[in-house]
Amino acid sequence: MDTALLFENATVLLPEIVLAVGVMVLMMVDIGLRKQNESGTLAALAIAILVLGMGASLLIWGRPPAEYLGGAVSDGFALSVRLVVLIAGIFGVLLSRNFLPSIERQGGAFYSLLILAVIGMMLMGTATNLIVLFIALEIFSLALYILSGFHRENPRSIEAAMKYFLLGAFASTFFVYGAALLYGAGGSTSYVQIHETLSSGGGNRSLVLPGIALLLVGFGFKVSLVPFHMWTPDVYQGAPTPVTAFMSVGTKAAAFAGFLRVMMVALPSLYEQWAAPLAILAVLTMTVGNLTALRQSSVKRMLAYSSVAHAGTILIALVAATPAATSAAAFYLFAYAFMNIGAFGVVIVLEGRGEGDVEQDRFNGLGTRYPSLAVAMAVFMLSLSGIPPLAGFFGKFLIFKAAVEADLAWLAVIGVLNSAISAYYYLRVVAAMFFREAEGEITCNCGPAINFSLAVTTIAVVVIGLQPGLWADLLRGL
């Protein structure tokens, strides 16, 4: 191959390249600082690298979409996914400050893995080739398996890593088998060429449907759709909470981005075949997620089931499969990043230094002891349940609107009913904070990094809700 081709349009991957170089620098600095206990410096460096990556994403934003070696593309949708993932990464670093002794001891490893996961997630959004998609998926999955077991003294954390790894690797094999069969069906790993072959009636037609079904299992696991969601509560509960916060947003954004692009670029000619099963999965996911969240006493598990339900809502956008629906999904993920990370941030504050679970009783009387913390949590809960005028409301509104426009009004109705169910368990936390008395002393593990993240996420949730139009230019669909 001509080597000049390697550099043509290489700017498409500029943010990923910046982060990859940054990770290497970070690991070198870590080796240099081994003697001193310098986790603060490493955290600052990690944030600087992620901010540089965001700068690089914005730098290539104005340019016309270009493709790199038929494997990655830089369009508006890829940029939206990058932004969401980078935001999740930055807050992941901030929230992990002063949280775990093992993170402080091995800050270099922790932050490098976190940035590597960010790279993989960003690649998911840009991939236009099944091989790139598979590698991106594995890059972030492998990093997350280790991160979720990072609290090595805690058997729950190790158990979460073990479950996540075994089930994740199992699901990956389904994913790659599906990709292999799609390659067999279309004769190429490039989405565009698969589409050309299939829409012209060529290829191995008998391999298409098994391929889609297997791919669906793999994706369903990653975004935790019912019935592939069983790992979610265990891993979210057992993993260190900053990792959970990062993972819940980042994985969702990345996997949905990859999912949307495969279905809408490579397989639009088979819409009739895949839309109906996905619609059923969306209904199941929303309903089971919300109903199970109702009876959780641990806040982390409740948020885990709530994230399952949110995955169902975003899936509606894929069933609608219109450009408006994909930009609605991008907006939803953007809003979800702030409100979900914020909610986990409050859990981190109450949890102390990785001491375990936060039961809902811990929130009793928070409103009188720590009013600002309680107000922030109330904002996140109201936004997650979709109450106007907060960010979560507009995310849901845009997705339901896109569904109605695509003649899927029944799906939108089920989505709205589910929002009503979810309001019950979100508001229960709010009620506990403001209308119950505290039983004992509430310990509060505050630090400048956590306070800053909570302030930023709270303001962002309110501002995005009040000014949803501001972001329309930044967050685009396919």
Add this chain to the structure above:
Amino acid sequence: MPETSYYLILAALIFTVGATGVLLRRNALIIFMCIEMMLNSVNLTLIALARQWGNLEGQIFVFMVMAVAAAEVAVGLAILIANVRHQKSINIDEINLLKW
């Protein structure tokens, strides 16, 4: 030259054997081996299809799958060892601290 479908059927059988093993066995290491077997059946599928289409993309895909499988082994064994330190066992029935 045998037809591609023979290879595809053989690969599907191996994949099924692997998946059954993952679901039925209780030893984490054996489960892990079953997952590797499933990945290799995918490799066989890819190679057969690459021959049928006469292009190299499937073969490149196989190399990527193998590289990823190797990385997965490194991460997976590390997690298994960390778990053995706590549990003194790799039986997945004993991994039950977290449940609903």
